[in-house]
Every structure is written in structure tokens, then in C-alpha cells.
Amino acid sequence: MSTGLCRSTGSRTCHEILTLVRNVVKKNFHRDSVHLLKLSEEAKKIKGIKDVAVVMGTVTNKEILTRLGLLTDEGKAATENDMILAVMADSDDGIEEGLKQVEVMILKPPETKGRSYYSVDAALQAVPDANLAIVSIPGEYARDVVRILLDRGICVHLFSDHVPPEHELELKQYAKSKGLLVMGPGAGTSLIGGKAIAFANVIKRGKIGIVAAAGTGLQEVSVLLSEAGLGVSAGLGTGGGDVKAKIGGLMMLQSIDALERDPETSAIAVVSKPPDPNVSRVLLEHITRQTKKQYVTCFLGSESYIIPQAAVGRVRRTKTLHAAFSEAARCADPDHHTQIMSRFTLPQNELKSVANEASKGLKEKQRYVRGLYTGGTLAYETLIILGRLIGNVYSNAALDSKLKLSNSYQSMKDSIIDLGEEEFTAGRAHPMIDPTIRKMRLIEEAKDPEVAVILMDIMLGYGSHSDPAGAMLSTIAEAKSIAETNDRALPILAHVCGTEQDPQPLSEQEKKLREAGVQVFKTNALMAIASAMISKRDTLSSDALSDVYDHFLGGF
Amino acid sequence: MSENILKLFRSELKVINVGLELFKDALEDQSVSVAQVSWQKPPKLEKEYEDILSKIL
Numbered sequence: 139m140s141t142g143l144c145r146s147t148g149s150r151t152c153h154e155i156l157t158l159v160r161n162v163v164k165k166n167f168h169r170d171s172v173h174l175l176k177l178s179e180e181a182k183k184i185k186g187i188k189d190v191a192v193v194m195g196t197v198t199n200k201e202i203l204t205r206l207g208l209l210t211d212e213g214k215a216a217t218e219n220d221m222i223l224a225v226m227a228d229s230d231d232g233i234e235e236g237l238k239q240v241e242v243m244i245l246k247p248p249e250t251k252g253r254s255y256y257s258v259d260a261a262l263q264a265v266p267d268a269n270l271a272i273v274s275i276p277g278e279y280a281r282d283v284v285r286i287l288l289d290r291g292i293c294v295h296l297f298s299d300h301v302p303p304e305h306e307l308e309l310k311q312y313a314k315s316k317g318l319l320v321m322g323p324g325a326g327t328s329l330i331g332g333k334a335i336a337f338a339n340v341i342k343r344g345k346i347g348i349v350a351a352a353g354t355g356l357q358e359v360s361v362l363l364s365e366a367g368l369g370v371s372a373g374l375g376t377g378g379g380d381v382k383a384k385i386g387g388l389m390m391l392q393s394i395d396a397l398e399r400d401p402e403t404s405a406i407a408v409v410s411k412p413p414d415p416n417v418s419r420v421l422l423e424h425i426t427r428q429t430k431k432q433y434v435t436c437f438l439g440s441e442s443y444i445i446p447q448a449a450v451g452r453v454r455r456t457k458t459l460h461a462a463f464s465e466a467a468r469c470a471d472p473d474h475h476t477q478i479m480s481r482f483t484l485p486q487n488e489l490k491s492v493a494n495e496a497s498k499g500l501k502e503k504q505r506y507v508r509g510l511y512t513g514g515t516l517a518y519e520t521l522i523i524l525g526r527l528i529g530n531v532y533s534n535a536a537l538d539s540k541l542k543l544s545n546s547y548q549s550m551k552d553s554i555i556d557l558g559e560e561e562f563t564a565g566r567a568h569p570m571i572d573p574t575i576r577k578m579r580l581i582e583e584a585k586d587p588e589v590a591v592i593l594m595d596i597m598l599g600y601g602s603h604s605d606p607a608g609a610m611l612s613t614i615a616e617a618k619s620i621a622e623t624n625d626r627a628l629p630i631l632a633h634v635c636g637t638e639q640d641p642q643p644l645s646e647q648e649k650k651l652r653e654a655g656v657q658v659f660k661t662n663a664l665m666a667i668a669s670a671m672i673s674k675r676d677t678l679s680s681d682a683l684s685d686v687y688d689h690f691l692g693g694f
Numbered sequence: 695m696s697e698n699i700l701k702l703f704r705s706e707l708k709v710i711n712v713g714l715e716l717f718k719d720a721l722e723d724q725s726v727s728v729a730q731v732s733w734q735k736p737p738k739l740e741k742e743y744e745d746i747l748s749k750i751l
Binding site: 168170172248251252253254255256257258260261262264265267268269270271272273274275276279283287291292293297298316317318319330331333334335336340371372392393395396399400402571600601641 | 696697698699700701702703704705706707708709710711712713714715716717719720721723724726727729730731732733734735736
């Protein structure tokens with residue numbers, strides 16, 4: 139056990155105060171990240187403690203503890219299999235008492251509300267008619283568990299990451315042979331029987347089926363269809379690995395076939411980051427030759443595919459989630475399409491007025507966009523739109539490897555950060571649940587005098603933070619205050635991806651943000667366009683803007 | 695071949711949740727019946743025991 143004498147840093151306090159920090163490392167002691175987040179929040183209530191974090195010793199967690207002033211040499215030596223208890227207090231007594239109580243808390247086995255089973259077999263005996271399973275265990279162990287479930291004829295939503303590709307292929311081939319689904323690995327969202335599975339929203343039932351290899355892409359399209367009053371019949375997340383060459387779109391095809399035969403589904407949206415070119419060809423051939431319903435394809439920005447003449451009109455191509463929603467809405471209610479879309483899209487001149495208003499008080503050298511995203515597909519959609527509007531945009535998940543940030547913790551010029559990527563989430567709860575990492579980053583971006591505008595997504599629904607907008611408010615106020623102190627404006631934009639029926643109602647979340655001076659947009663795409671208008675102002679190409687309006691907000 | 699999936703769309707959901715309880719809680723909030731499996735990592739042998747066992751077996 140060692141004690142470090144640290145200074146409070148960054149956003150934590152305006153003046154420097156000497157504080158004591160101590161780390162205790164529990165070797166080979168594991169709890170899941172969501173449990174540890176809850177435990178850390180609970181431990182913060184211990185009297186005499188200034189701050190506390192209980193985390194697994196991954197590189198990411200150690201980086202964050204360093205930035206919070208909570209890491210000592212003891213903690214630095216921890217491995218990803220060890221747990222770090224980090225406590226900050228004003229006195230030795232405070233540290234001792236705090237650590238004692240935290241140790242008691244971590245030694246308690248995780249509480250389960252209601253009954254739980256210690257094996258899949260036992261659970262299957264108790265619920266012999268189970269028809270769906272969610273699996274969220276470390277990826278290396280997933281194959282054995284999923285195999286048992288498939289043997290019993292159960293479809294699986296596989297949330298786990300890091301499932302070896304050969305295991306994924308084996309499981310999906312087996313699922314296909316049995317006429318079942320393995321949604322995932324890495325599937326964040328599904329909608330089945332009107333219920334939200336994993337990270338998903340409360341969506342109105344409707345006629346549009348969605349197949350997605352992009353979790354927050356499924357969330358954005360389903361949320362917009364629901365808010366438009368149209369709804370979704372089913373949303374099947376396949377995980378991003380499904381459209382890679384090794385897997386060949388096995389579950390995409392299986393899902394398309396199921397929705398094609400589903401009498402409740404009249405049209406199908408297929409949403410994915412650009413698939414492997416061969417998989418893209420296989421999917422399109424299947425859709426154009428083997429199906430009869432209406433389809434909307436959204437391979438996010440990919441323009442390398444052509445719809446065969448025979449399917450033109452029945453199959454519509456789109457480049458963005460906004461456009462996929464628009465075309466799916468057209469399929470569901472062609473007579474009212476214009477009316478519906480007028481609620482979700484602002485004409486160019488009106489969006490310009492909003493941007494001009496938001497730009498007031500910006501200094502000449504404030505020219506850059508910074509996006510702090512928790513939703514990977516939304517970050518991707520923004521990269522596509524900004525790529526067309528302003529050219530080079532840096533990212534930790536860049537479209538072009540030349541634009542990949544060398545350090546994900548440090549933005550450059552125009553940067554869009556996907557905070558859900560591995561370097562920010564290893565051993566941590568996802569930033570949709572734990573806002574810590576985005577709060578830290580927002581303050582860093584606010585300090586940069588060249589930043590013109592900050593944009594962020596606020597993801598609602600089951601699985602997410604219980605009040606994601608509320609959790610950001612104090613940091614938003616601090617960010618604006620930093621800019622104000624330096625005699626600059628700092629427009630902050632947000633898109634809230636959620637519905638009025640979500641556990642965190644949409645209107646309440648939007649209201650909190652508006653009251654904090656945040657400009658709120660109905661879709662992520664509109665927010666992205668506005669961010670380009672604000673940052674580039676009179677240098678923004680009007681041709682590029684017209685192209686985005688003509689080809690990125692509707693079918694092309 | 696899609697019969698099982700179509701049956702799933704039409705049936706009342708009965709879910710086995712293996713892992714994060716967050717998902718069980720979310721489904722129960724939606725009135726879905728869920729059986730929770732408290733999955734534990736298989737115990738990892740210390741390297742030296744693993745080496746001895748691999749020689750014996």
C-alpha cells in the first residue's frame with residue numbers, strides 16, 4: 139500500500155489543494171464494469187472521502203485515474219486482472235476509514251434482485267420455454283454458452299466483445315443451419331416483440347423492419363421512425379463483424395429472410411458501416427433477386443454500389459441515418475412523407491439562421507469542430523457529412539487511416555471522437571452509462587482557444603444512464619464558463635437520440651440541455667451540418683452544402 | 695428456414711440473461727420474464743500449477 143501526495147487537477151477545483159491519495163490493489167479480483175461503477179458511486183457517499191474510484195487495472199482505467207489525480211505507484215503496477223481501489227481524502231484518517239469501508243463493499247458478492255441460476259442448464263430447466271437469450275460475458279468464453287443455447291433452439295443476442303472471429307463464424311453457421319439468429323458479437327441493440335433488448339429505446343410498433351450491423355444506427359433510425367409516429371416491426375442487430383469478409387453477412391441474410399416473410403413488416407431498412415465489398419455485393423444481389431418487399435439500404439457513405447435496374451424504385455440507396463429514416467418513412471407513409479420530414483429537417487436557410495445565431499461571440503481563430511460521441515455509428519455519420527462539407531476530419535475512428543488521431547486523448551484541428559472505442563472502454567462501463575470520460579474531455583476541449591463548436595450525442599433508452607443530459611449539465615456550465623473567462627463564446631450542440639416513452643423522456647432531456655444553453659437538434663445529421671456552418675462560417679462551400687442537402691438527407 | 699425466428703417475433707418473450715444484470719433489470723421494467731444466470735469466470739490456475747498439470751496430463 140502506498141500513499142501519493144497529489145494536487146487536485148483540471149476540472150476538479152479552481153484552486154489547488156493538497157490532498158492525499160492512496161491505492162490498494164486486489165490481485166486477480168474481478169467484478170464487471172457496471173457493478174464497479176455502481177460501487178464507486180455508492181462509495182463517493184462515504185463521509186470524509188473527497189473522491190473514490192474502484193476499477194479494474196486496465197490501461198484505460200489507469201489513464202483516467204491519472205487524469206483524475208487518483209493514481210499512485212501502487213495502482214500503476216496493477217494489471218487488467220487486478221482491481222484498484224483509489225481513495226482521495228484530506229487526512230490519513232479519512233483515507234484509512236474510506237478504504238476500510240470500500241473494502242467491505244467490494245467483498246460483498248454482487249446482489250441479485252430475485253432468483254438467479256449458477257449455470258445455463260439450470261436456468262433452462264427452470265424456463266424450458268425460453269425463446270431468447272442475452273449473453274454478455276467475456277468474449278473468449280461466449281462460444282460454449284451460446285452453443286448450449288442454440289442447441290436448445292434459442293436465438294441469442296450476443297453483447298460480448300472480443301469473441302474470436304472463428305468462434306463467431308462457427309456459431310453463425312450453426313445458427314443458420316438451425317434457422318436461428320446469433321445477433322452479435324458486439325450487438326448493442328435489438329427490438330423484438332416490441333421490447334428493447336440491451337441498449338435500445340421504447341419504440342412504437344409499426345411496419346418497418348430494421349437489420350443493422352451498427353447499434354446506434356439502429357437506435358437513431360428506430361427512434362426517428364417512432365417519433366414520426368410510424369414505428370418498427372422488429373430491429374435485429376447483427377454486430378459489426380457480420381459484414382466482414384470472414385462472416386460474409388450470414389446473419390444479415392438470415393434476418394432479411396425472416397423480415398421478408400414476416401407479415402407485420404412491409405419494408406426493410408438495412409443499416410451498416412460500409413461492408414466488405416464482396417459482402418456488400420452478396421447482400422445487394424440477395425435483396426434485389428430474392429426479395430419482393432421495399433428496401434432502404436444505408437451503407438453509411440459508401441457510394442460503390444449500384445442498384446440493378448429491375449430493383450430501382452423498390453430498393454432505395456442512402457448515405458446517412460437521416461436519409462435512411464427519410465426513405466423508410468416514405469415507404470411507410472408515402473402520402474404524408476413531406477409533412478413528416480418537415481418535423482425533422484430544417485431548410486438550408488433556416489439551419490443557417492440557427493448557426494448564425496449560435497456563432498455570435500466567436501473569435502476569428504475559433505475555426506474547429508470537436509465531436510464527443512458515445513454512439514459509434516452517429517460519430518461515423520458525422521464524419522461522412524463533415525468529410526463532404528469541410529474535408530479532412532481527424533478521429534480515433536477515422537474513415538481514412540491518414541486522419542487517425544495518433545493519440546485518442548488529444549484532438550487535432552477538426553476532430554470527431556468516438557468515446558465508445560476500445561481505448562476508452564477497456565475495463566470500464568460504456569460512456570453511455572458512465573459520463574466521466576466525456577466530462578473530462580469536454581473541459582479539455584473548452585480550454586482550446588481554436589475550438590468553435592462542440593457537438594455531442596445524448597443516448598436515451600434502456601441500458602443507458604438514467605439521466606444522461608442531467609449528468610452533463612455541471613460540466614457544460616463549467617465549459618461555457620472557461621470560454622467566457624477567456625472572452626470567447628462556446629456553442630455546444632446536442633442531439634438527443636431517444637423517444638418520449640423512454641425511461642428518460644425525450645422532452646425532459648432536451649429541456650435540460652436547452653436551459654443550459656445547448657442548441658438541440660432533431661437528428662444527428664442536422665447537428666453535423668450546423669457544426670460545419672458554425673465553425674467554417676463564410677468559408678463553407680455552398681456547393682458542398684447543397685450537395686449534402688440534396689444527397690445526404692434523402693435517397694441518392 | 696425462418697420459422698423459428700418468425701415464431702420468436704410472434705411469441706411472448708421469455709429470456710435467459712447470462713451476464714450483466716443491467717439487461718435483466720431493463721427487461722423486467724418492460725414486464726418481460728427473465729431468468730438470470732450469474733455466470734462466473736472459470737477459476738484460472740496459477741501458471742506453475744498449469745505447467746505441472748500440462749506435464750502430467
